Amino acid sequence: MLALLLARANVPVVLLESGSDFDRDFRGDSLHPAIMEVLDQLGLADDCLALPHSEIRTAALPTKPPLSLSFGELRGRFQFMTLMPQRHFLEFLTEKASQYPAFTLIMNATVRELILTNGQVVGVRYSSGNSLHEIRAVLTVGADGRSSTVRRKADLASAAYGSAIDVLWLRLSRKTADPEGIVAGGGEGMMILAADRRDLWQIGVIIPKGTYRTMRSEGVELLRRAIAAAIPVLADRVRELEDWHQVAMLSVRADRVKKWYRPGLLVIGDAAHVMSPVAGNGINYAIADAVAAANILAAPLGNGSLTTDHLAAVQRRRAWPTRVTQFAVARVQDRLLAAFSGGRTRPPRLVRIALCLPLIRRQAIRIAAYGIRPERVDPDLADPPRQTKERQ
Numbered sequence: 001m002l003a004l005l006l007a008r009a010n011v012p013v014v015l016l017e018s019g020s021d022f023d024r025d026f027r028g029d030s031l032h033p034a035i036m037e038v039l040d041q042l043g044l045a046d047d048c049l050a051l052p053h054s055e056i057r058t059a060a061l062p063t064k065p066p067l068s069l070s071f072g073e074l075r076g077r078f079q080f081m082t083l084m085p086q087r088h089f090l091e092f093l094t095e096k097a098s099q100y101p102a103f104t105l106i107m108n109a110t111v112r113e114l115i116l117t118n119g120q121v122v123g124v125r126y127s128s129g130n131s132l133h134e135i136r137a138v139l140t141v142g143a144d145g146r147s148s149t150v151r152r153k154a155d156l157a158s159a160a161y162g163s164a165i166d167v168l169w170l171r172l173s174r175k176t177a178d179p180e181g182i183v184a185g186g187g188e189g190m191m192i193l194a195a196d197r198r199d200l201w202q203i204g205v206i207i208p209k210g211t212y213r214t215m216r217s218e219g220v221e222l223l224r225r226a227i228a229a230a231i232p233v234l235a236d237r238v239r240e241l242e243d244w245h246q247v248a249m250l251s252v253r254a255d256r257v258k259k260w261y262r263p264g265l266l267v268i269g270d271a272a273h274v275m276s277p278v279a280g281n282g283i284n285y286a287i288a289d290a291v292a293a294a295n296i297l298a299a300p301l302g303n304g305s306l307t308t309d310h311l312a313a314v315q316r317r318r319a320w321p322t323r324v325t326q327f328a329v330a331r332v333q334d335r336l337l338a339a340f341s342g343g344r345t346r347p348p349r350l351v352r353i354a355l356c357l358p359l360i361r362r363q364a365i366r367i368a369a370y371g372i373r374p375e376r377v378d379p380d381l382a383d384p385p386r387q388t389k390e391r392q
Contacts, residue, residue, distance in 0.1 A: 001038075001287050002141060002268070004093055005294035005381055007103035008042075011301045014135055015094070016109040016126055018144075022090040029202070030056075030195075031082040031089065032284040033074060033369040038291055040077065041377045044096060051088050054198045055080040058181035073362050074369055081369070083197055086283075109133075114140065114153045114265070121154065121264035138306055139297070140265045143286070146253075148271035154262055160255040161326060165333055166212055167277050168205040168223070169248040172237050174198070179233065187229030188222060194231055201234065203227065204277070206333065212249050220244055252276055254326050260319070261311035268293055268314070273322045276329045284371050285322060291375035292317045298381060321372035 003015040031048075039045040057080045059069045071079045097103040108128050115123040115134060123136040142150025151158070174196065184193045191206040205223065207215065215222060220243055228235035241247075256273035260266060269286030293314045300306040 001093060002143065002290035002293055003103060004042075004097040005290065005377065006298060006301065007097050007100040009294070009298040009302060009381055010100075010102050011298055012102045012104075014104045014106060014137070015097070016111060016124070016135075017105065017107050018110045020108050022087045022094075024086055029083050029086055029197075030283065031084055032371070033071070033076065033078040033081065034284055034371055034374040035287050036078040036082060037076065037370075037374070038287060038377060041382045044092075045078075047096075048084075048089070048092055049082070051084060051092060053082050053084040053088075054196055055082060056181050056196060057081075060179065060181065060183050069361065069365055071365060071369060073365055083195060083202075111144070111149050111153075114150070119263065121262065124150075138264070138304075139301060139311075141293070142265070142267040142271045143269050143290070144271055146270040146274045148267060150265070151257060151267050151271050154265050154267070156257040156259060156262070156267060158255045158257045160253065161330065163252045163254050163276060163330060163333075164209050165206050165252050165276075166209050167250045167252055168203075168207060168212070169250065170203045170205070170223075170241060170246055171197075172201045172203060172227075172234055172240050174201050183231050183233070185230030188226035190226045190230070192227055192230040194234065209252070216244055220247075223247070250277060254330060256319075256322060256326070260315040261308060263308050266293065266311050266314060268318075272315075272318075273326065275322075275326065276333060281325055281329065281371065285318075285325065288321075288371060288373070288375045289314070289318050291377055294381055295375070295378040298378075318373075324372055 003013045006013045031053075036045050036048070039048050057071050071081060073079075094105055098105065106126075106128070109126045110128070111124050111126045112132065113125045114121050115125060115136065121140050123134060124140055125132055125134045127133075140150070142148050142154070144150055172194075178196075178201075180196050182193060182195050184191070186192065189208075193204045193206075194201045195204070205226065220241055224238040224241055227238050227241075254274055254276055257267060257271075260268070260272045268289035270282055272289065273285070275282040275285055296313050296317065297306065297310055300310050
């Protein structure tokens with residue numbers, strides 16, 4: 001997203017992708033309304049929605065009486081959360097970026113080291129096949145995720161915040177008569193969420209941290225029972241889960257670097273702040289970081305006046321909403337898990353009561369959809385660019 005925005009502003013940018021394609025499994029696939037708003041500001045939302053996707057409009061919570069949260073309570077055009085394989089979304093962004101002469105994409109490019117001159121980062125060396133290459137740049141941006149090589153090579157100190165959970169991911173088939181949207185429940189001391197992916201359910205199982213090995217030793221039947229108890233509509237197909245090879249485990253952690261930058265370098269997204277997968281904030285906040293960075297950096301990059309003050313401004317803009325969200329999500333997820341682990345099959349009473357109050361419910365939905373401090377593309381960047389590559 002940052003590369004696309006800079007290329008539209010005629011700032012030369014090279015995007016390095018370590019893989020040979022964008023195909024990943026069990027990566028975040030949710031595009032929040034905030035992301036769709038950004039695409040709409042760029043005139044790209046309709047093209048994006050033309051790709052195969054599903055739309056989550058409601059989330060059913062296991063309360064008594066049942067409580068349903070609806071994105072229809074949002075104002076604006078996008079009253080739903082878009083679920084789209086991340087591969088398609090990344091291919092879409094790079095295809096749109098490739099229309100501009102300022103954009104270059106290099107696949108199979110794995111960053112190996114930073115190039116330093118008098119303590120300033122002036123580019124990277126990367127491997128491709130059996131060869132080592134280098135790119136010199138005024139600014140290097142690390143957007144390479146929770147295990148960021150750029151962050152490690154830049155010696156950016158981070159502060160870790162403990163998480164009490166891990167998440168298991170798996171898939172089960174979906175029938176046309178099944179409910180739509182997101183369905184949640186608890187069983188066997190686990191919290192389980194199922195997201196409607198049109199022809200299948202993507203299942204997230206939230207478990208106490210450190211219990212995965214013990215669960216595996218007890219056999220897959222434990223997981224089957226938990227899913228059937230939490231979401232009874234899926235009880236007739238838990239047998240599709242035949243062994244643990246169908247389950248991916250994500251060790252959840254939350255951390256953030258104390259300083260997102262050094263001369264010539266900036267980190268954004270999970271490279272700067274690892275978000276919990278609960279509520280799907282990772283992509284939402286990464287896109288917000290990219291938009292804020294483009295708004296602040298495009299002009300000084302274009303006229304050659306970039307300083308570390310500009311990089312610091314990006315962190316000032318994005319750091320506090322990240323901290324607040326990390327804190328809030330950690331408390332919510334840990335309390336919900338504690339309730340389910342204690343044998344309760346529904347969220348704590350205070351949460352249920354709060355979500356029944358219209359004002360609190362609408363605010364909760366808005367924060368889930370837009371995050372704290374959503375970003376808008378600067379009008380100078382949002383205007384249709386004048387220069388594009390001719391289509392071949």
